[in-house]
Every structure is written in structure tokens, then in C-alpha cells.
Amino acid sequence: MTRKLAEISDALARTPTVTRTLRVFLSHSVSGQSWQEAAAPLQDGASMEVESGQAIPAWTFRVEGRLLDVGSATSRQNKTPARKFSSFVKRLVVDWDQDPNVYAQPNMVEWQRGPGVTEQDGFEVKRRGDQDVNVRVLIQLQHTPERFALAPELERVLDIHEDTRTNIITALWNYIKINSLQDKVDRKLIRADADLRPIFNADTVNFHDLPQLINRFLQPPPPITLNYTLTVGPTAPSGMQAFDIDIETEDVSLKARQSAVVLSMTSESAKGLAALDEEIASTAQAVRNAQQKRDFLLRFAExxxxxxxxxxxxxxxxxxxxxxxxxxxxxxxxxxxxxxxxxxxxxxxxxxxxxxxxxxxxxxxxx
Known part of the structure; x- marks a missing residue:
């Protein structure tokens, strides 16, 4: 019992993570299209207003998202406020294949996380146009701690495609220990084998140089690509398309329960745990003594x-x-x-x- 409490206290120093599902919604709406104007023609004397965009063919594309709830209804009621969609995004790019000779506006918009940014539930792009376009959404997720994709040379050695810097260095150190690559005399030296030699670019390297060497083989993970067809005709979909993305996020519920266990510990509780530990030890000893007596009598009876x-x-x-x-x-x-x-x-x-x-x-x- 005391050991379990110590394990919980130690776990509080780390950030527990859990894999959750981030659902991304893509949708669009249109305005001023010819089929709309035919259904609701301009009133007498009215005309297109270029400045306001009224009656000019246009479309609006939206990217929204939320983290799916898990657990019982009670746990959802007691949870902390939901994180906004942009808090999971490090960089978001939306581009489309509109003819630049017809439409002078850029065919790409980008949102990038910066200091003091205001979190929001989604992003919206408005453009003029009366033709169908293919839209591509690139999402670079925000990871804490930051995650990296491994270069092919290092990925082949560690069999890891993407992970945090700490876990990658730990995996490399485990590889070194398993293959006995530490120098027998100077333990700070690492002797490269056939797989590590192209990475180290040397026969031996100092242990303290490993993080710097690894940095050359780490790169940002590839963005998540979502494709969407934006139609402006009468058959334009009124609903939205949904895409599910698995992400690792902080397990707030687990950390709260662990904190509650530690904070609830009083001197009386500690004494109670000590008494339980003594009782467990005595019971274990009684079981061992009974087992020895049983073995003694069984051998005698045979x-x-x-x-x-x-x-x-x-x-x-x-x-x-x-x-x-x-x-x-x-x-x-x-x-x-x-x-x-x-x-x-x-x-x-x-x-x-x-x-x-x-x-x-x-x-x-x-x-």
C-alpha cells in the first residue's frame, strides 16, 4: 500500500497521456450563385454591390473540430471545460485549385500558432467563385511534448516512425546496451556497429554527444491531409464531412484522481496504511509457514x-x-x-x- 502511494506521487511528476479522437468537420455554403438568383431574383432597381459582395457568386469553406467525449455521463458532467479546436493545431493550411487568372485572390490561406493566440472552435475561408473547386486541408498537430518523425536511417535502427525526443534517445540507449556497444574501458565511449556507423559518421562517439547527433535525424512529422470537393451547384451538400484523427492528449481525469489520492492522505491515513502493510506482511508470513507445514506433512505421508x-x-x-x-x-x-x-x-x-x-x-x- 505504501509502495503504491509512492508510485502515485512519482507519477504526478510526469504528464499522463491518453489516446483520444479528434473529429474534424469540413463543410461549405454558397451565396449569389446563378441558381440561387433564379430562385430569388433581385428586386426592381437592385444591382450587384461589388464592395459588399451582395449578389456576387461566392462560397464559404469551414474547418471545425472537437475532441470526442468518453466515459459515463457523470464523468462528462464533472470534466473541465472542453479545449477548443485550435488548441490541438500548430499550423493549418487550406488551398484550392481555383484559376488565378480569373480570381485574383490567393489560392491558399495559412494559420500558424503564435504567442498570445486566441483559441477558437474553427476556421472559415470566404472567396468569390461560381465553379466547383478541390480543397486540400493540411493540419500540423500541436504535441506536448513535441513529437518528431525519424529519418529513414534512424527509423530502420530503432523501428520507430514518430515519437518524442526523450523516447527516441531512450530507445537508442537501449539499443546500445542490448548490443553491448559501450567501450569496455572508457564507458563514456560508444562504439558504432554497422547500422549506427552511417548515423554517427564515425567509429566511436562520446555518450554526451548522442542528443546532438540525433537532432540531425529528427524532422517535423508530416501534416495530416484532408481532401474535400466544394460544389457550388444546386446539388451542393448541405451537411458536412467528418474525419477522425487519433491524438495523444493529457489525461486530465487520471491526474486529478492521482492528486486527490495524495491530497487526501492525512497522518491518520498514513498510520492506517502502515497498519495495513504490517497486516499484509504478517498474513504473507502465515501463508508461507502454512505452505512449509503442508509440504513437510505431504513428504512425510508419502x-x-x-x-x-x-x-x-x-x-x-x-x-x-x-x-x-x-x-x-x-x-x-x-x-x-x-x-x-x-x-x-x-x-x-x-x-x-x-x-x-x-x-x-x-x-x-x-x-
Whole structure:
């Protein structure tokens, strides 16, 4: 119990993560299209207003998203406020294949995270046009800690496609240990094998230079690409398309529960845990003693004569160990019952039993 509490306290120093689903919605709407004007013609005397865009064919493209809820209704009610979509995005690019000779506006817009940025639930692009266009959305996710894609040379060695810098360096260190690449004399030197030589570009490197060497083989992960067909005709879809993206995000619920466990610990609770630990240790010792007694009786029941002979021989060896054979114990002496009633025998047995019980009461390794 005490060990588990210590593990929880240690885990609070790290950021627990969980894989969640980020659902991205793509949709669009149109205005001023010919089929719309035919259905609702301009009133007498009205005309197109170039400045305001009224009655000019145009479309509006939207990118929205949210993190899907998980768990029971109670957990959703008690959760912290939902993060906005832009908080998961590091960089977002929207481009489309509109003819630049017809439409002078740029065919691409970009949003990039910067200091003091205001989080929002989505992005919106408005452009003029009366033709269908193919839209492409590129999303670079915001990871904390930052994640990197590995260059092919390093990916082949570590069998990792994408991870954090810390995990990549840890994986490389594990590879070095498994393949015994540390120098036998100078442990700070790493000897490159056939796979690491192209990465290190040397036969040996210093252990402290590994992070700097790894940086050359790390690059931003590729963006997520979403394709969308924007139609402006009467058959334009009124709904939206949804795309699911798996992301790693902070497990707020788990961290809150861990914090609650640590904060709820009072001096009385600590004493209660200590008492439970003592009770667990005593119960474990009782189980071990019962197991030893059961094994003893089972061996005796299988072959009593041979068991007694083996047991006497074992006791003889133990007695010689205790006495250091100073008393000259002989096999003939062990066959006489009065030999075991001598004064020194009782003291020797008490010492031996005391040592055995003390060893049995010690907690097993790793406890």
C-alpha cells in the first residue's frame, strides 16, 4: 500500500497521456450563385454591390473540430471545460485549385500558432467563385511534448516512425546496451556497429554527444491531409464531412484522481496504511509457514521411513553448521535420543530458529 502511494506521487511528476479522437468537420455554403438568383431574383432597381459582395457568386469553406467525449455521463458532467479546436493545431493550411487568372485572390490561406493566440472552435475561408473547386486541408498537430518523425536511417535502427525526443534517445540507449556497444574501458565511449556507423559518421562517439547527433535525424512529422470537393451547384451538400484523427492528449481525469489520492492522505491515513502493510506482511508470513507445514506433512505421508532418515540427516548437517563441528558430532551420537537433551542443544536450536524466523519475516525482494 505504501509502495503504491509512492508510485502515485512519482507519477504526478510526469504528464499522463491518453489516446483520444479528434473529429474534424469540413463543410461549405454558397451565396449569389446563378441558381440561387433564379430562385430569388433581385428586386426592381437592385444591382450587384461589388464592395459588399451582395449578389456576387461566392462560397464559404469551414474547418471545425472537437475532441470526442468518453466515459459515463457523470464523468462528462464533472470534466473541465472542453479545449477548443485550435488548441490541438500548430499550423493549418487550406488551398484550392481555383484559376488565378480569373480570381485574383490567393489560392491558399495559412494559420500558424503564435504567442498570445486566441483559441477558437474553427476556421472559415470566404472567396468569390461560381465553379466547383478541390480543397486540400493540411493540419500540423500541436504535441506536448513535441513529437518528431525519424529519418529513414534512424527509423530502420530503432523501428520507430514518430515519437518524442526523450523516447527516441531512450530507445537508442537501449539499443546500445542490448548490443553491448559501450567501450569496455572508457564507458563514456560508444562504439558504432554497422547500422549506427552511417548515423554517427564515425567509429566511436562520446555518450554526451548522442542528443546532438540525433537532432540531425529528427524532422517535423508530416501534416495530416484532408481532401474535400466544394460544389457550388444546386446539388451542393448541405451537411458536412467528418474525419477522425487519433491524438495523444493529457489525461486530465487520471491526474486529478492521482492528486486527490495524495491530497487526501492525512497522518491518520498514513498510520492506517502502515497498519495495513504490517497486516499484509504478517498474513504473507502465515501463508508461507502454512505452505512449509503442508509440504513437510505431504513428504512425510508419502514415505515416512525415508522422510525420517532424510530429516535426521538434514538436522545433523544443520547442527554441524551451528556448532562448527566443535563438539565432534558423530552419527552414533545422533542415533541416541538423550544426545538431543544436552543443555547446549536447546540453546543451539533456539539460535537457529531465531535466525530462520528473522529471515522469513524479511519482505521479499522488490516489495
Amino acid at each position: 514415505d515416512p521411513a525415508r522422510f525420517v532418515e532424510s530429516w535426521l540427516a538434514s538436522q545433523s548437517r544443520d547442527l554441524e553448521v551451528i556448532l562448527g563441528n566443535d563438539h565432534g558430532v558423530k552419527d552414533e551420537d545422533l542415533k541416541r535420543s538423550d544426545f538431543f537433551r544436552l543443555p547446549w542443544v536447546e540453546e543451539a536450536v533456539a539460535v537457529q530458529e531465531g535466525l530462520r524466523v528473522a529471515n522469513a519475516l524479511q519482505p521479499p525482494p522488490g516489495r
